[in-house]
Amino acid sequence: MSKEYETVIGLEVHVELATKTKIFCGCSTAFGGAPNTHTCPVCTGMPGSLPVLNRQVVEYAAAVGIATNCTINRFCRFDRKNYFYPDNPQNYQISQLYLPICENGGVSIETPDGGKKTVGIHEIHMEEDAGKLVHDEWGEASLVDFNRSGVPLIEIVSEPDMRSAEEVIAYLEKLRLIIQYLGASDCKLNEGSMRADVNLSVREKGSSEFGTRTETKNLNSFKAIARAIANERERQIDIIESGGKVVQETRRWDDAKEYSYPMRSKEDAQDYRYFPEPDLVPVIISDEWFDEIKSKQPELRDEKMVRYKEQYNLPDYDIDIITANKRLADIFEETVKLGSNPKKVSNWLMVETMYLLKEKGLEPDLVSFSPVNLAKLIKLAEDRVINGNVAKEVFEKIFDEDIDPEEYVKENGLMSVNDEGELRGVIEKIIAANPKSVEDINSGKLKAMGFLVGQTMKEMKGKADPASVNKILKELLGI
Amino acid sequence: MGLMSLTAIQLGNKIKSGEVSVSEAAEAALNDINKVEGTINSYVTVLSEDDIKKRAKEVQEGIKNGIYTGPLAGVPVAIKDNMCTEGILTTCSSKILNNFVPTYTAEAVLNLNKAGAVIIGKTNMDEFAMGSTTETSYYGATRNPWNTEHVPGGSSGGTCTAVAAEECSFALGSDTGGSIRQPCSFCGVTGIKPTYGTVSRYGLIAYGSSLDQIGPVAKDVADCAAILETIASYDPKDSTSVKRDDYDFTSALVDDVKGMRIGIPKEYFGDGLNEEVKTAIFKVVDVLKEKGAVVSEFDLGLVTYAIPAYYVIASAEASSNLARFDGVKYGYRAEEYNGLHNMLKKTRSEGFGPEVKRRIMLGSFVLSSGYYDAYYIKALRTKALIKREFDKAFENYDVIIAPASPDTAPKLGESLSDPIKMYLGDIYTISANLAGLPGITVPCGTDSKGLPIGVQMLGDCFSEKKIIQTAYSYEQSREYVRCSICE
Numbered sequence: 001m002s003k004e005y006e007t008v009i010g011l012e013v014h015v016e017l018a019t020k021t022k023i024f025c026g027c028s029t030a031f032g033g034a035p036n037t038h039t040c041p042v043c044t045g046m047p048g049s050l051p052v053l054n055r056q057v058v059e060y061a062a063a064v065g066i067a068t069n070c071t072i073n074r075f076c077r078f079d080r081k082n083y084f085y086p087d088n089p090q091n092y093q094i095s096q097l098y099l100p101i102c103e104n105g106g107v108s109i110e111t112p113d114g115g116k117k118t119v120g121i122h123e124i125h126m127e128e129d130a131g132k133l134v135h136d137e138w139g140e141a142s143l144v145d146f147n148r149s150g151v152p153l154i155e156i157v158s159e160p161d162m163r164s165a166e167e168v169i170a171y172l173e174k175l176r177l178i179i180q181y182l183g184a185s186d187c188k189l190n191e192g193s194m195r196a197d198v199n200l201s202v203r204e205k206g207s208s209e210f211g212t213r214t215e216t217k218n219l220n221s222f223k224a225i226a227r228a229i230a231n232e233r234e235r236q237i238d239i240i241e242s243g244g245k246v247v248q249e250t251r252r253w254d255d256a257k258e259y260s261y262p263m264r265s266k267e268d269a270q271d272y273r274y275f276p277e278p279d280l281v282p283v284i285i286s287d288e289w290f291d292e293i294k295s296k297q298p299e300l301r302d303e304k305m306v307r308y309k310e311q312y313n314l315p316d317y318d319i320d321i322i323t324a325n326k327r328l329a330d331i332f333e334e335t336v337k338l339g340s341n342p343k344k345v346s347n348w349l350m351v352e353t354m355y356l357l358k359e360k361g362l363e364p365d366l367v368s369f370s371p372v373n374l375a376k377l378i379k380l381a382e383d384r385v386i387n388g389n390v391a392k393e394v395f396e397k398i399f400d401e402d403i404d405p406e407e408y409v410k411e412n413g414l415m416s417v418n419d420e421g422e423l424r425g426v427i428e429k430i431i432a433a434n435p436k437s438v439e440d441i442n443s444g445k446l447k448a449m450g451f452l453v454g455q456t457m458k459e460m461k462g463k464a465d466p467a468s469v470n471k472i473l474k475e476l477l478g479i
Numbered sequence: 480m481g482l483m484s485l486t487a488i489q490l491g492n493k494i495k496s497g498e499v500s501v502s503e504a505a506e507a508a509l510n511d512i513n514k515v516e517g518t519i520n521s522y523v524t525v526l527s528e529d530d531i532k533k534r535a536k537e538v539q540e541g542i543k544n545g546i547y548t549g550p551l552a553g554v555p556v557a558i559k560d561n562m563c564t565e566g567i568l569t570t571c572s573s574k575i576l577n578n579f580v581p582t583y584t585a586e587a588v589l590n591l592n593k594a595g596a597v598i599i600g601k602t603n604m605d606e607f608a609m610g611s612t613t614e615t616s617y618y619g620a621t622r623n624p625w626n627t628e629h630v631p632g633g634s635s636g637g638t639c640t641a642v643a644a645e646e647c648s649f650a651l652g653s654d655t656g657g658s659i660r661q662p663c664s665f666c667g668v669t670g671i672k673p674t675y676g677t678v679s680r681y682g683l684i685a686y687g688s689s690l691d692q693i694g695p696v697a698k699d700v701a702d703c704a705a706i707l708e709t710i711a712s713y714d715p716k717d718s719t720s721v722k723r724d725d726y727d728f729t730s731a732l733v734d735d736v737k738g739m740r741i742g743i744p745k746e747y748f749g750d751g752l753n754e755e756v757k758t759a760i761f762k763v764v765d766v767l768k769e770k771g772a773v774v775s776e777f778d779l780g781l782v783t784y785a786i787p788a789y790y791v792i793a794s795a796e797a798s799s800n801l802a803r804f805d806g807v808k809y810g811y812r813a814e815e816y817n818g819l820h821n822m823l824k825k826t827r828s829e830g831f832g833p834e835v836k837r838r839i840m841l842g843s844f845v846l847s848s849g850y851y852d853a854y855y856i857k858a859l860r861t862k863a864l865i866k867r868e869f870d871k872a873f874e875n876y877d878v879i880i881a882p883a884s885p886d887t888a889p890k891l892g893e894s895l896s897d898p899i900k901m902y903l904g905d906i907y908t909i910s911a912n913l914a915g916l917p918g919i920t921v922p923c924g925t926d927s928k929g930l931p932i933g934v935q936m937l938g939d940c941f942s943e944k945k946i947i948q949t950a951y952s953y954e955q956s957r958e959y960v961r962c963s964i965c966e
Contacts, residue, residue, distance in 0.1 A: 041583050045803045047576070048563045048585060048682040050717050082799050082846070084823055091802035142819075144807065273846035275855060278688035278796055280718050 003241075004205040007233045008213075009168055009198060010160035013175060014153050015185045016129065016193040017060045023128050023152035024051030024094065031191075035134070035145035043150035045089025050279050053078075057152040058101065058283055060184040061126050062293050064154060065102030067178045067300055068121050074285045076101045078126070078277040083270050086144055087131040095155075097274045100125035101283070106159075107178070109170040119171045120159030127153050154184075160199065160210065165226040172196060172222065177301050181326045186365065189221055198229060201246070202236045211236070212246040216253050216260055224255040231258060304329060312342035321350050325364035328353070334371035340378045348374060352392065356399050369402045377405040387465050390414045416465040420472065423456075423464060427472050430455045441477060449473065482507035483645035484961065487554045487702045490648050494553035495542065501535040501553035501597060504648070508555040508599050512646045515964055520621045521641040523560045524568050525600035538595045547595030550705045557647035559638045560601040561608055562588050562693065563682040567598070571684050572616035573606045575830030576810045585682020586717070587651060587693045587710040594709045599647050602637030606832045607801065608658055608686040610634055611901050612894050615834045620891060623665060624964040625930055629888040632662030638696050639666040645965045649697040649706055653683060655690045656789055657883070657908025660920040663696060664883035664933025667922045667960060669950070670696040671703045674940045675915035676721035678707075679714030685800040687793035689719075690912040698959055700921060700951040704728040707943065723941065731944035736952045737771035739945070742876030744779035747907055753886040755926040760882055763923045763934045766956045767880075767949065777875070781868045782910050784861050789909040790838075790902060791845050791858035797835075798842025804830065837898065866914040873939035878949045880936055881907045883920045887930035907935060917943045921950045922960065931960075 022029055025042035041049035065072050077099045080092040102124035111117050131149035135142050156175065162168050176187040176194060187194040196219055201211035216232055219225045231253075236246050251260040285293075299307070301323050308319045323329050328349050335345045357364060377398060381391045386409055394414065397403045409415060417423060430452055431438055440448040449470075456469050482490060482504055493499040512525055541547040558564060561571045563581035570576045584592070592598075605615040613621040613636025621636040623629040624644035631640045635652030639662040642650050652659040654672035663670035671694045678693040685691060695706035708729055713722040743764065748757060768774050806812030806826030813825035831839070845854035872879065884904055894901040911918040917940070920933040934953075938946040 044808065046563075046582065046809075047569075047571075047579070047684040047803065048581070048680075049583075050681050052716060052718050080799050082802060084802065084805065086805075086807045086819065089803065089808060091805060092799050271848050273799070273843060273848075273851075275795060275799070275846050275851070278719075279685075 005202045005233070005237050006205045006207075007163055007229070008160050008201050008203060008210060009162040009164075009229065010213075011156075011158045011162070011168065011171065012197040012199065012215075013156040013158070013172070014195040015064075015156065015175075015179055015187060017057055017152040017154060018183060018185050019054055019056045019060070019152055021054055022150035023054050023057050023126070024150055027150065029151050033147050035143070036147065038147040039149070043089070044146045045091075051094060051277075053280060053283065054152065057126055058285070059293050059296075060152075060182070061101045061124060061154050062285065062290070063182045063297060064156070064179055064184055065105060065124050066294060066297060067182060068102075068105040068107050068124070068156075068175070070102035070105030070121055070124060072285065072290065073099055073101055073103060074290065075099070075282055077282045078280045079274045080277050082273040085130070086142070087133050087149070089131065089144075089146060089149055093128060093130065094277055094280070095127035096125035098276065099282075107171065107174050109167060109174050111170070112164065112166040117161070117167070119161045119167070122157045122159050124154050124156050127155060129153050160201075160213075165229040168198070168225060168229060169222050172225070177324070177326075181298060181300050183298070189219075192220075195219075196225060198225065198232070200229060200232050200236070202233055202240065211240075212248050214246065214248065215250045217250060217263070218253045220255065224253065227255065227258055228253040228260060232260060235260075312336070314342060314346055318343075318346040318350055321354065322346060327365050327367050331367065331369075331371050331374065335374045335378075338372060338375035340375045341382075344378050344382075345374065348378070348395065352395050353399065356396060367399075369398045373398045373402060373405055380405055380409060384465055384467070385409065385415055387416045387463070389462055390416070414463060417460055417463050420468070423460075423468055424472055424476075426459050427452075427456055427469065427476060430459065431476060438477065441479065481511060481645065483511050483555075483648060484965065485648070486698045487649040488550050488705055491550040491552060491554050501539040501542070502532060504553055505531045505535045505555050505597050505599065508647050511644070511965075512599070515624065515644045515646060518622060518627055518964070519624055519640050519644050519646070520619050521602055521637040521644060521646050522557070522600040523570050523572060523603050523616070523618045523637070526567065526598065531597065531599060534597050538597055541595055549594040549709060551591065551649075551709055552595030554596055554648045555599045556591060556596040557599050557602045557638060557641040557650040558588055559604055559635050559650070559652050561604060561653055561684045561686075562651065563684065564588055564598065564601065567601065569601065569684070570618070571607045572604045572618055573804075573831065573835070574617040574811055575804045575826070577617070579810045581682075583682065585693075586679035586712070586714045588682065590710045590712055591651070602635070602641050602650060604637055605634035605658075606835050607684070607797070608634040608653060608655055609797070609834050609838050611657070611661060611904055612889070612891075613637060613662070614891060614895055615832055617832060622891070623888050623930070625667060625888070625962045626928070628890050629930060630665070630891055630894065632665035632884070632888060634658040634662075635670075635696065636662050639663050639668050639670070642666070642668045642696050642698065643962050645961070649695060649702055651693055651706075651710070652696045653691055653693050654908075654912065655687045655793060656905050656912050659694045659696060660883045660908050660911075660918050660933070660935055661905070663920040664922075664935070665888035665931060667925075667931030667933070667962060668696055669699055669703050669919070669921050670694060671707055671943070671947075672911060672918045673707060673711060673943060674721075674917045675912075676719050677711045677723065677917075677943070679712060679717045679720050681714055681716040685796070687796045687912075688800060689796060690789075690793055692912075700919070700947060700954050701729070701732050703919070704732055704947050704951075725941070725944065728943055728947055731947040732951050733948050734952045734955050735770075736767050736949055739767070739772040739878060739949055740876045741767060741772045741774045741949070742872055742879045743774065743776045744782070744872075744879060744881060745776050746779050746782050747881040751885050751903075751906075752882060753926070756882050756884075756886060756932050759924040759926075759932040760880065760934050763953055764880060766953055770952055772949070777872060779868060779872060781861070781865050782906075785865060785910045785913055786902060786906060788858040788861035788865070789905070789913055790841065791854050792862060792913070794838040794842035795846050795855050795858075796842070798839045798846065801831075801835065801839055806830070834895070834898070862913045865910055869910070869914045869916060869939070873942075877942070877945045878936050878938055880934060883907060883933045883935040887926045887928065887932055911937050915940050917941075917946060919946045919950045921954055923953075923957075925960070
């Protein structure tokens, strides 16, 4: 390649909002359910039915807008996007084009070189999801399931501010964390509650003109996004290098084949004939409502990171891991509130929790134990009621079943044996049985101490307090 | 004279007093339907005698038990076939809905059911309410009971003929551009188009969502006021529904127009208005003047732009509203097709009639990229200006008097050959829809051919009571005239 190219990327991110009911009717948004059981005349497009806006959708959309530094349009409107497709029962989608709820925002991300940059957000708008086509593999027919029809979405449209897959993923991670912190969505790419379409063009480095862009759809993981970006960049550069012209089109990514193919070009792009939805009145966010939404805004990650440093004096490394997931941060704060030492709580979360998550192949969102049980465990260990190894064992029980550690330790007799008389007797026996080790120690090979401690612990079935064992051993050996 | 010659309130009183049973009233309606329906074709669907009797029995019980206490309890009603009725075929007079049985009932109809009215059937209309003659119905044209060579007007033609020909006691229509007021005028009956937002649109199969309103059609003003009082309600299921504190429309049934300020827009009485119609309207004005109303003429210049603005907005909304009829979920589906797109194309090509297709194409065009600003946005602006002009007029007048149509009912077949002429016929009625105003049409005589003439009275938004009072006062000066077919 003789020339150097720059990749220019903008994203359209769809996020499914965590409302209990659909955007324009009272039907449940719950996932699963037998086909067409979460439906009514409104979300199946029955003649004569009318949409009624779910206020929670506006609140979530505005909350995301506020958190991403957007201007919130206090007067916004819905528009109809007209196109024929059987999963779309009215053959129009209620969306926002002319007056979206949020505009002109942006979030700051870290670039691969460790610097910071802002990715602009052009707009965020509210819209309804479509149903799902089910293709009958045995028959000639396709069937429609409208359970998803009318599930609320927001679409977050970025400016073309990203230059690499790393930046794209940093931006998506940032959005995901913000939205998860707000409780507006669980943002799972693999389950489709967060979907990203990549608009990408390339241009010669230094050029100020944009190249012709393509839109790539069907990206279900960060890895798929990274692969699709690399692939599309190469594809466009190849076209340009060989004297061709990139065609503006929508492409579909096949992650298994690591290949994208064109879905439709600009020429056969549809005319959606947008116009203001006459069945809905404009959305007016009054000062009171706006203040209410703002007051409900939780502390976001960036603010939390600063506070953890100031309030708990945790190392940056700890803060980074704990705040990377709202669930962990919540457990951290609640446990600390119960009186536990912040660094100790952090250690349990960062080390043991992360280890168990990895071991069991779970996402941090699924951590379900109660802070009160973690606090009790920390107290048991601090008071030396149990030793470190036992604590780890008990923690796994807490992690799996959220057991009460006090009761569990009692029921299973896991308390450390700190009774000097009993310990002394056992250690005396161990010393007598291991003259070689004693000899080693006496000749300065202190490593053998460890062996004797281990033997003692074994004899005590792990319940001895290691500090006491050490103390008595040293005393008996006269060192 | 049968029971259907009574007004709804008169019949309701007889039922309440026990003089007439609910079944007798329903049977009377069915008898009259049997007599004239073959000639008039007011109905797309008449309910089975069994179903009607079952409902009549239930209502009779309800009256006895004090559940139904209103004036319409037990009174037979006909519903325009664009309002959803659970378990009852609802076609919009279109082939594309030839098998559509809704799973729910429109709010306005539900309100009637709660008042104990007995549904007799679903009335014929122009397909999807697009037309002014009730000739575009897939189920055959409806004929004017005053002279069956003539059309009844439209689109609520069947609704108005069912009332005029005494095939029901009263009926519901819908009005997007005059579809209640114009056929009332042609059929010699009374009807109200309420202020936009007064009657819930939930369950009304949309034509032009921002213009559609359901309203009553009956023999006189008192009936219409009582029916409107029953069907009007704030409905959270309709976002454009308005919460009002004056649903007591019957309280305006007062014979008094002293000091009522009546405006006559000059533009409504110029070229194109039939002289006989003009004379009849001015006779109404004279009656009101005599009763103490203060009448003056004024300019309402912008209404000349109403027709193009209306057809752009209504067609645009219709093109989108009618997209859902695609053969996938309900209604007609082409019998033979090859793949999805072919199925959609054939279903819609075969399922819609020519007038509906014309408006879908017109609407799709004005919304398409590059034309949206030039047509649709401009039409919306015109709509806003017309509203402002009416606002100004209503600073000076309580009621505006106008014809309901430039002429009396044309002969069958005369209008469809020249759609532009048909569209122009809506000149006096569509402004009320663009501005959201309430309007009433009351009969005020006949022309030399013996065809009825109606006078239209318009009020400011939420001023139904003023037009009801004015219409009621005028009505006291004349007798209700039955059409000859009822004899």
